[in-house]
Amino acid sequence: MRKLNVLRAAVLSSLLLMISSVAWSEPLTLQQLFSEMQTIATETKTLSSGFVQEKNLAIFSEKLISHGIFSYQAPDRLRWELLTPVASGFVLRGGEGESWNSLSEERNSFSVENDPIMGVIAQQLLAWARVDLDWLQNRYQMELASSQPIVLRLTPRDEGEAGFIDYLQVRFSADRRYIAEVLMAEQGGDSTLLRFTNVHLNRELPREAFQPPEF
Amino acid sequence: MFANLYIRLQKRRGWLVLILLLLVLASLWNLSQLKVEESIASMLPDGKSRVASDFQLLQQAPFARKLVIHLRATEPIETTELLAATDRLRDALPAALFTHPLSGPGEIRTSPMFKELGTYLPFLADSDDLFQIAEQLTEERIDQSLATDLAQLMQPQGVVLKDKIRRDPLGLERFAQQKLRYINPLPGVRLVQGHFLSRDGQSSLILADTPVLITDSAGARELIDAFALARDQLPEGISADLISGHPYTLANAEVIQADIRLVLSVSGIGILLLFALFLRRVRALAVYLLPLFSIAIALLVSSLWFGQLSGITLGFGAVLLGITIDFGLHVYFALLHGNGSRAELLQTVSKPVLFGGLTTLAAFSMLLLSALPGQRELAVFAMSGVIAAVLLALLILPHFIGKGSPVNALPTQGFKRHIYDVVPNLRWLVLFLWLIVVLLGASQAPKLKINGELRQLSYIPVELRQAEERLSEVWGNMRGRALVFTGGTDLQNALQRNDQVWALLGQHNIQDEAVSLSPLFSSKQTQQQRSEAWVSFWQQHRATTQSLILQSARKYGFSKDAFAEFFKALDQPPEQIDIERLERWGLTGLLDNFLLKEGADYQLLTLLPDRPELISQLEGELTELPGVTLVSQSRFGRQLSQEISSDFNRFILYAGGAVLALLLLLFRRVSDVLLALLPVLTGLLVMFGGMGWLGLEMNLFNVVASILVIGLGVDYGIFMVCHGEQAQNLASSRAVIVSGLTTLVGFGALVLARHPAMYSIGLTVLLGISAAVPTAVLVIPAFRVKRS
Numbered sequence A: 001m002r003k004l005n006v007l008r009a010a011v012l013s014s015l016l017l018m019i020s021s022v023a024w025s026e027p028l029t030l031q032q033l034f035s036e037m038q039t040i041a042t043e044t045k046t047l048s049s050g051f052v053q054e055k056n057l058a059i060f061s062e063k064l065i066s067h068g069i070f071s072y073q074a075p076d077r078l079r080w081e082l083l084t085p086v087a088s089g090f091v092l093r094g095g096e097g098e099s100w101n102s103l104s105e106e107r108n109s110f111s112v113e114n115d116p117i118m119g120v121i122a123q124q125l126l127a128w129a130r131v132d133l134d135w136l137q138n139r140y141q142m143e144l145a146s147s148q149p150i151v152l153r154l155t156p157r158d159e160g161e162a163g164f165i166d167y168l169q170v171r172f173s174a175d176r177r178y179i180a181e182v183l184m185a186e187q188g189g190d191s192t193l194l195r196f197t198n199v200h201l202n203r204e205l206p207r208e209a210f211q212p213p214e215f
Numbered sequence B: 001m002f003a004n005l006y007i008r009l010q011k012r013r014g015w016l017v018l019i020l021l022l023l024v025l026a027s028l029w030n031l032s033q034l035k036v037e038e039s040i041a042s043m044l045p046d047g048k049s050r051v052a053s054d055f056q057l058l059q060q061a062p063f064a065r066k067l068v069i070h071l072r073a074t075e076p077i078e079t080t081e082l083l084a085a086t087d088r089l090r091d092a093l094p095a096a097l098f099t100h101p102l103s104g105p106g107e108i109r110t111s112p113m114f115k116e117l118g119t120y121l122p123f124l125a126d127s128d129d130l131f132q133i134a135e136q137l138t139e140e141r142i143d144q145s146l147a148t149d150l151a152q153l154m155q156p157q158g159v160v161l162k163d164k165i166r167r168d169p170l171g172l173e174r175f176a177q178q179k180l181r182y183i184n185p186l187p188g189v190r191l192v193q194g195h196f197l198s199r200d201g202q203s204s205l206i207l208a209d210t211p212v213l214i215t216d217s218a219g220a221r222e223l224i225d226a227f228a229l230a231r232d233q234l235p236e237g238i239s240a241d242l243i244s245g246h247p248y249t250l251a252n253a254e255v256i257q258a259d260i261r262l263v264l265s266v267s268g269i270g271i272l273l274l275f276a277l278f279l280r281r282v283r284a285l286a287v288y289l290l291p292l293f294s295i296a297i298a299l300l301v302s303s304l305w306f307g308q309l310s311g312i313t314l315g316f317g318a319v320l321l322g323i324t325i326d327f328g329l330h331v332y333f334a335l336l337h338g339n340g341s342r343a344e345l346l347q348t349v350s351k352p353v354l355f356g357g358l359t360t361l362a363a364f365s366m367l368l369l370s371a372l373p374g375q376r377e378l379a380v381f382a383m384s385g386v387i388a389a390v391l392l393a394l395l396i397l398p399h400f401i402g403k404g405s406p407v408n409a410l411p412t413q414g415f416k417r418h419i420y421d422v423v424p425n426l427r428w429l430v431l432f433l434w435l436i437v438v439l440l441g442a443s444q445a446p447k448l449k450i451n452g453e454l455r456q457l458s459y460i461p462v463e464l465r466q467a468e469e470r471l472s473e474v475w476g477n478m479r480g481r482a483l484v485f486t487g488g489t490d491l492q493n494a495l496q497r498n499d500q501v502w503a504l505l506g507q508h509n510i511q512d513e514a515v516s517l518s519p520l521f522s523s524k525q526t527q528q529q530r531s532e533a534w535v536s537f538w539q540q541h542r543a544t545t546q547s548l549i550l551q552s553a554r555k556y557g558f559s560k561d562a563f564a565e566f567f568k569a570l571d572q573p574p575e576q577i578d579i580e581r582l583e584r585w586g587l588t589g590l591l592d593n594f595l596l597k598e599g600a601d602y603q604l605l606t607l608l609p610d611r612p613e614l615i616s617q618l619e620g621e622l623t624e625l626p627g628v629t630l631v632s633q634s635r636f637g638r639q640l641s642q643e644i645s646s647d648f649n650r651f652i653l654y655a656g657g658a659v660l661a662l663l664l665l666l667f668r669r670v671s672d673v674l675l676a677l678l679p680v681l682t683g684l685l686v687m688f689g690g691m692g693w694l695g696l697e698m699n700l701f702n703v704v705a706s707i708l709v710i711g712l713g714v715d716y717g718i719f720m721v722c723h724g725e726q727a728q729n730l731a732s733s734r735a736v737i738v739s740g741l742t743t744l745v746g747f748g749a750l751v752l753a754r755h756p757a758m759y760s761i762g763l764t765v766l767l768g769i770s771a772a773v774p775t776a777v778l779v780i781p782a783f784r785v786k787r788s
Helices: A002-019 A030-043 A116-129 A133-139 A159-164 B002-009 B013-033 B050-058 B079-092 B113-124 B127-135 B139-154 B158-167 B173-183 B217-231 B245-279 B282-306 B311-337 B342-369 B373-400 B426-447 B462-475 B491-507 B524-555 B564-571 B579-584 B588-594 B612-624 B633-667 B670-693 B700-725 B732-746 B748-752 B756-787
Strands: A046-056 A064-073 A077-084 A088-093 A096-101 A106-111 A140-147 A150-156 A165-172 A179-186 A191-201 B035-037 B067-073 B099-102 B189-192 B195-198 B203-209 B238-243 B308-310 B482-488 B595-598 B601-608 B628-631
Touching: A030 A140, A046 B139, A096 B139, A133 A140, A140 A165, A150 A159, A159 A165, B002 B342, B002 B373, B013 B282, B013 B373, B050 B482, B050 B628, B050 B633, B067 B079, B067 B462, B079 B195, B079 B203, B079 B217, B079 B238, B113 B158, B113 B173, B113 B524, B127 B173, B127 B524, B139 B158, B139 B524, B158 B564, B203 B462, B217 B238, B217 B245, B238 B245, B238 B462, B245 B282, B245 B462, B245 B732, B245 B748, B245 B756, B282 B308, B282 B311, B282 B373, B308 B311, B308 B373, B311 B342, B311 B373, B311 B700, B311 B732, B342 B373, B342 B633, B342 B700, B373 B700, B426 B670, B426 B756, B482 B491, B482 B612, B482 B633, B491 B524, B491 B601, B491 B612, B491 B628, B524 B564, B579 B588, B588 B595, B588 B601, B601 B612, B612 B628, B612 B633, B628 B633, B633 B670, B633 B700, B670 B700, B670 B756, B700 B732, B700 B756, B732 B748, B732 B756, B748 B756
Parallel strands: B035 B308
Antiparallel strands: A046 A064, A046 A191, A064 A077, A077 A088, A088 A096, A096 A106, A140 A150, A150 A165, A165 A179, A179 A191, B067 B203, B067 B238, B099 B203, B189 B195, B195 B203, B482 B601, B482 B628, B595 B601
């Protein structure tokens, strides 16, 4: 469970992207921010963006930078794909999905019911897509770390999750239309930084967007 | 002798009434103190027989004593909805009746087992695992493993998997996790959100214990009502079945009650008609009271003898003692319709009554040799009842069926005015028809088989059978697997033997179908051996593997000490797996089911598919292993059939011999003996042949009920042959007809019952007596006329 909570945090850092495309010109309270997030969520049918991921992990000899794309289509489809350095990722279509890894040339099917890890990912994605504030506030202590630019700091409430994740830091773009960065600081010093680019809302996505690639 | 006794007691009727009343009172008091054993065990062989010990062991099977609640979606449904309904039902079950309700192992993902299990691989990996691991240590496979690790670390789930990848970059922990599949006693289960869920996601389970005894029908009613009430709260589209012994107990109790009402109504009307047709006197009621007094005395004697009686013995005994009406009827008809003084008539009729009683006693006494304790109890019960009935018929009854000269006396030459004297050729027709019936019976009798399946003795409603089938279809055969018990004087001894059993199953390639603790929890000796093999394996492969891992690690950007934890674990294996470790991993429930402790002794349980060919194949080899016992439900049924069959054959043989000896003693002429045997032989042939022709099988109940046919059949023969030889007319034909008809309406009416046991008794009696009575009344005189 502890691991799954950590996973939730990881997913959270990715999915805050979906609630970012709102224009803020004035400083907001957290409640106002959440309210706007919910409005945006109900209007969001599709979402796509690119991202750069920087992993500072002790397991790697140096910072590992990767590039990828993220797509979401309501109510339950998504794609998380790394393009470099290892083409890998997963697509999810409702309760079923497929993951792939071009290095080992492996492609595996999974269902959220049989794979608890992917189950949690799906649960998190849907919770964030629907902006389930009860759930969000139940899981994290939130504070406004900075108002110019807006930076949210999320601290896990769950003990198990807190054993892995120190905190999450979410920075919004200057125009507050989207989340520009998510920093996930782990206990022990490892960290992951995600920078989102080219965010598009409600743009029609091709059917293949939620299909795995051919090797 | 009986004539003198009759004359002496004639003026002491008051004393006779007093003695009878005292006997009845003593019996009633005894009945109030009597302990009745309700278990079916009394009808299973006792002592050191295989069947008896197998029966005891079968009771220890997982789920044998559990309440199993099977929830299923009757239309496609979301898993979360089904699981929520499962929890609601579980919580709605009253705790007093459903103890420890369990809808799953809980959030097992929180168990430290999943993190720690891999580190115990040195104690879990067998030679096959090491072989497969060796195949994985090539340059290509190691490179592929690290590539997968890298890809996983880059994905969102990488945060979760990071620590695991550090300590197990090659994914070897899966070899440890694979051991968990051998400890799953529910073949069709997967664990979702801490619940038991079927593979198709449309069924879930709740397991519970209960303080309600399986034999307690009132408790079963309460339990089932409480379940029905809780089940009503389920949303539409989800149904639930309760599968345990209790619904069977209740269904059997209810159907028996309904059957008794029906049978008593039918037989009551039948007996009233017989009374109106043949007896027509209030004093004849004394004849009908005779079996009741006999049962009371039998109860007194056998409870003093055994202290505790089986409920089945009591039921059967009471039915069997219906035979005692026979003696009363013969005395009644002789005294009321015979020619001569009461004392003379009583003296004359006493001979066939005594010999009839003796042959019946001889038949019942053979049950004393039975391997079934219930049948031995039955022997004592029935013998004391028969002795009481004979004495009551000859000593007491004559004083209560009227005084003075016989009424409706038949002509002295009544026998010679038999219908055959009126229509002489009729006897040829009778003999021809009898021969046809005998030949038909003889041709069909070999088809009759004996079935020891205990379930056959119970009434199984269609809905319960369907519920069992649904359970088996979805979850596999969780309640009907063969069990291998491996005993030892201490835990390590038992574990070592269990490891030997597991190795044997491996030689037969059936480990994948088995459930055993051995792969996860083996003896210290086996764990030590595996550990040594593990160390030796890595001494051989470590250098190359380390080099290949570091090479690929560099290629994918892993740090130099990224997998230091993995190499360190190779050098420092943990402590061996013990019970405390398993309990810490949350496997206490599993241990309770598969590790049984009796005093200092331990028994480990292995489950196997109960396929007859597999059991035959394994039986010899398994039983050669020390401390190992194989118990199979299918084999248990076969063995019980063999025991019943052998008991029955012995019974028929010995009873036949004893009856023959008594008949020779009585008649001292072979032709008379053969004539006297005609009704019983015809009755048995028609009974066996009829059942064979109808495709029915002999069960415990038929075996015991056939004693009734033998006892009555022999009595009919004795009375009719005596009748032909004696000067006095004892109205034996009428007595035999009334006795036969009383038996038919009394016990043959059971054929209308829905309960298989009662139906079996009814059918046996119906077939046997229907043939024995006409044979006695028509066939014996047909032969006798010819002889005359």
